[in-house]
Amino acid sequence: MLDVALITTFFLVFIRMASFVFSCPLYSMSGVPPLVKAGLSFILAVLVTPLVQPAPIEFPGGMWGFLLAVMSEVGVGLALGLVCTFVFNVVKIAGQMMDFQIGFAMSAVMDPMTGGMNTLVGKFLHFLTLVVFLNIDGHHMLIRALVSSFEMVPLTAAGINGPVTLLVLRIFTDTFALAVQIAAPIIAVLVITDLSMGLIGKTAPQMNIFMLGFPLKIAVGVSCLAILMPAFASIFKMLFDTLQKDLFMLMKGLA
Template sequence: MISFSSNELIALINSFIWPLTRILGLIAVAPPFGNNTVPVQIKLSFGIVLALIVAPTLPLTPDLDPISLNGVLVLAQQLIIGIGMGFVMRMVFSSIEMAGEVSGLTMGLGFATFFDPQTQGRSSAIAQFLVLTATLLMLTMNVHLAMLEALVGSFQTIPISTTFQMGFNSHKLVIWGEEIFSVGMRLSLPIVAALLVTNVALGILTRAAPQLNLFGIGFPITIGVGFLMVALIMPYLLLPLQNLFQHGIEAMQSMGAATQVPASTPGKP
């Protein structure tokens, strides 16, 4: 009969529950794992299987009672690290959603909105189309596997400890938020530029022929030009999205670089 002492049992539980908490934090936020259409049972089962694989490879974990105050603090520490790493990739998709929102509003499709199960809010048709395209490219390029690799590597750069000095660079996470706006505008720039030229041409046409019904011909033309530009830029989206995903993975990997950088030094992913 196999018997365990209380200390051995606590050590066994700690070696599993600490990495499981960090893994579940990433799965709860990062796409495509964090999508609300994915059942909770699938997310939990995937996290448990991944924790069972990762736990034996980790160094010794803190010898703490999981239900003590320090144990709860370590648990919260691991959850924050996992959510922070997943939030980086969530912001990558937020920038793609912003590009679709800007493009849709410029095309005149601001009224064509749908319920987005990922964000639990409204989203335009162009934004959902770009997000679905980016998700398929993400799975095709095995970015989800690179995310899991970065998560496993974080246990070396941000080890599990009781000092509560995680080495987690939260400043980098905040600076990374600017990517939502800069990348979103860059992705939507071809469509916005083409529609700007179209609107200028319609304005000149209206001045030259005031009897034309601008509202009657303007909306079909801007929507048609917008869809034409979306079709034209689709073959060229592979490289920008690939660079964006790579940038996101590098930002996840650098979240633990604060241990070598002073806290007052601004970092950028």
């Protein structure tokens, strides 16, 4: 005889898992086949369902109540994935700011993995973040956080309120603030380089500043990036700590 409560619980757990996997930047890259994402969601749901408090068999409003419960689980998964996306995009946005100042913005190309325009330094820093995150078993941390979400936000118990909305907006604004802080040293050096070339152009008009400026700014920008690479270890640690804190605060708010 089929256990209706177990099937309902498994389905709702699978919905939350799938929503997170398909929205989290670590798993949602277009290079990962959808069947693999669905399979990962299914395996996680099978493992987590016995640990989750069973969902009610009857929902207020019948079928409409069940659909609202499904939408609630979709919202929880997407919200957690959205927070991960914001945090992972910090370094990518910082790299794009550096590219714009260096002059690499003109080499932006369409990235089939994300469906958007990507620049050289931005893509490099984005992949570097993913490699470091995988190297420290960050993907396991995300899975543990997702499993913990069923304890902090039980099935069908999630709710969106004013503090949750303000939290998401705060994380969104912090994304750009952190990106500016990360890119600020290189941008400052390149602005000084621009001012120096402007002064040289005034004192030596016969020099072709435009032809000299492009390779000079590339050399200065890449050199500064290489010098600052050791500092990215502390930046990555700060970002990953921020990710854990934001996920916890979001789950607490949704509960």
